[in-house]
Amino acid sequence: MAYSLPEIVTRFGGELLDDNGVRISGVAPVERAGPREIAFVSQAKYLRDIESSQAGALILPPEGRDGGRRPRIVTANPYLYFARVSSLLNPAPQPAPGIHPAAVVHPQARVAASATIAAGAVIGEGASIGERSIVGPNSVVGEHVTLGDDCLLHANVTIYHHCVLGSRVILHSGCVVGSDGFGLANEQGRWVKIPQVGRAVIGDDVEVGACTTIDRGALDDTVIEEGVKLDNQIQVAHNVRIGAHTAIAACTGIAGSAKIGSYCMIGGAAMIHGHIEIADKVRISTNTLITKSLTRPGTYTSALPFSEHGEWLRNAVHLRNLDKLAGRIKELEKRIAELEGKEQA
Amino acid sequence: MAYSLPEIVTRFGGELLDDNGVRISGVAPVERAGPREIAFVSQAKYLRDIESSQAGALILPPEGRDGGRRPRIVTANPYLYFARVSSLLNPAPQPAPGIHPAAVVHPQARVAASATIAAGAVIGEGASIGERSIVGPNSVVGEHVTLGDDCLLHANVTIYHHCVLGSRVILHSGCVVGSDGFGLANEQGRWVKIPQVGRAVIGDDVEVGACTTIDRGALDDTVIEEGVKLDNQIQVAHNVRIGAHTAIAACTGIAGSAKIGSYCMIGGAAMIHGHIEIADKVRISTNTLITKSLTRPGTYTSALPFSEHGEWLRNAVHLRNLDKLAGRIKELEKRIAELEGKEQA
């Protein structure tokens, strides 16, 4: 499939300059794009890269408007524009609807006629799969799970019983939705399991990365609101709530009953304590541990800067002695004040 | 299924007060429980919440004995009591025994007649599945694996060949037991794999969370003793031993040959170095790195407190210069002692 530049600006807007009739069939990075591909430059400082590019067309920020004669689309947000063009040129494959003969669908499950159930998928009793949704090979949809329309479960996904997914949800391979939370009571040193009777409820347009795990609630539900994007290898514990349109990078862990606001951005390998609340529009840096509620937007960090190992060794010994160092400073202040007193006297 | 309060105290003990004949059919949080549900309050400080509750009955600590007229069970450990009541009211589903026609069981495997093998499960040659054990959809039990009685493998679990599980073991989706440890010899820069010929051996009443991985031993076995509870996304390397009734929160990593005591509690995203030993009853905080053996019970921590990012930037520069700061303090001490000496002279 190829598109002319006027066809593209008709769909997505932007100012088209110096069109030469090229038809675009793909996207590529500026340095590798060929004459039938479109590339983008996100910021003015990278505009120098376009000189040597072979791209058939470019998506540029306003600063690139007057640079050169090449066919180009000028827009305030080139990266977003590029996302749209790329989605147009790389539509998700839509497999033929129907249930593969090697899938196992419980007779009491409801599968929309336009949905696709791949080989080896297992759909439990009472589950419901919406229009045009795809359940990938060897994925398992538990009893009484509800999937909305246009969902995409890649291969080897697991959804436990009674969980609820909205529409246009994407789950990547190895991810697990609705596993039991880590709920244990202690009886003289031994652990007694607390049945986890809540659900995991996932809103529209959520994407969940590979091997990310979302536990079901203990009594209430775990809730992932609409538009949330979760990267790979994230752990979401029971009763967590993640607000709409928050994005969380890989390897992050969120402990039980934490409430995270909307429009947050959480860096990789962050850890969020349980039972705390994080305001809307908070940013958390990579590797940061959040131990208390955050009531105001802003960026929060606790990462330790790295050093060459020998230098680190020299500094690390003091990390365990900061209280003594602080005490020595206090002592010095006392002594110097005494000296200054005598001096003045 | 519903139970009267006398039926509940007959099973689990506790002091029943002001019974009004209510029959309880479910558990719920205090603020959401209805007239046929039972709720609990774990600590005296939360007793104020019960005034407005609609719960049909309450499980309370001794301090709640004389609070109001509502039907209530008084017990020393309400959370534990609640765990038992919840298990009674929410029994794990017991699917019909038998091998689903879409499961693949090797003719030389032994499956108890009371066990359940779900659709898509694969049971290898020489494997043995005990009484009433359940192997979930698309789970794979390798050659010569032994599963005890009453085990529950959720969907998409993997157990490698020759591993041994006790009874009442629960494995959540995506977890992997018995994968090869990271054993490599180096030959002029290239890595040569060391065959991992030990097993992973898992005791009775162990629960393993979603996407947790437990490697098999290199020569000896990796051992998870009875009653251990592992949350999601934990990595247990080869030859690790985890003592009985230890609980480990999500995202923790334990390096090769570490020995962890019994009755330990290890916080989320902790990292334990290899070849060290941790005593019984140790507690390790979230995000803490343990680099040396711990010979005594206690709580150990190495988390870095977070700050607002600007403040963090101002402090972080000094983290790499602590040795110089300490040197400046030492120098000041010398100079002030000199001044003080002159003063006295």
Next chain:
Amino acid sequence: MAYSLPEIVTRFGGELLDDNGVRISGVAPVERAGPREIAFVSQAKYLRDIESSQAGALILPPEGRDGGRRPRIVTANPYLYFARVSSLLNPAPQPAPGIHPAAVVHPQARVAASATIAAGAVIGEGASIGERSIVGPNSVVGEHVTLGDDCLLHANVTIYHHCVLGSRVILHSGCVVGSDGFGLANEQGRWVKIPQVGRAVIGDDVEVGACTTIDRGALDDTVIEEGVKLDNQIQVAHNVRIGAHTAIAACTGIAGSAKIGSYCMIGGAAMIHGHIEIADKVRISTNTLITKSLTRPGTYTSALPFSEHGEWLRNAVHLRNLDKLAGRIKELEKRIAELEGKEQA
């Protein structure tokens, strides 16, 4: 299968001393090896352990040459030698070639006659499986994936469409290759997905651990070069390149477009920022966050030393006040210089 010591030294070299005709059928640790097993001692300091060993033969470093009368092979790198002997004595099981009747192979896929496709495996349209490669139970090989020869995919592995694997690649259970990278453009607070149109390309002799995830590239490919060894639970983001023969321990995360050199060794739970470059032969310690490019070999660390919790509390308060502490030192230096000035005057 059993081998004489002369047979072993003929294959792998080394100096054989005091052979008594023993035939070796297995490997074991020094303290547990029996009369038909061979054990190894990697370093001179452990040579004292061999006195009480029941091992039928030993693999020793040069310092052990003259210790005792027991049959022994002396070699410069006993651990490497042991790796080779163990591989000889513990050959990987080679299942019968062929496609299990419960596997699902697309008619347009190409599977070598010597390859093995286990029960429940699903091979997509246009995929190609090389000679003697094994696809384990319930693993999924996506459309147009290419697998070289002698690959081993354990159970429940997932490879997304169009990815490319070299020969002798080992993928452990739960690992995911080729999932979408975390590519999102922001439109007034909402996230718009960027199609991930690159591939994951994995070289010869790579091993990938359980539940490790390797995202496909956004436009270009994610590349894992030959001989790389990845432990469990690692996250490799889109467009990362990992150089040949680098080994990475468990729970590490590598952000998008990071380039890691060859022959690096990266400790567990390290985090590597995106868009940085790490030179060849760099070592990174456990739990270390690398935020900038590393242009020279060396060891780099940012781990925070742990303490008993009370001590940690006393020190931690100063971590957030280092800038103030440093300011107080500066102030003291000023005041003492003033005093010293007056003293001299």
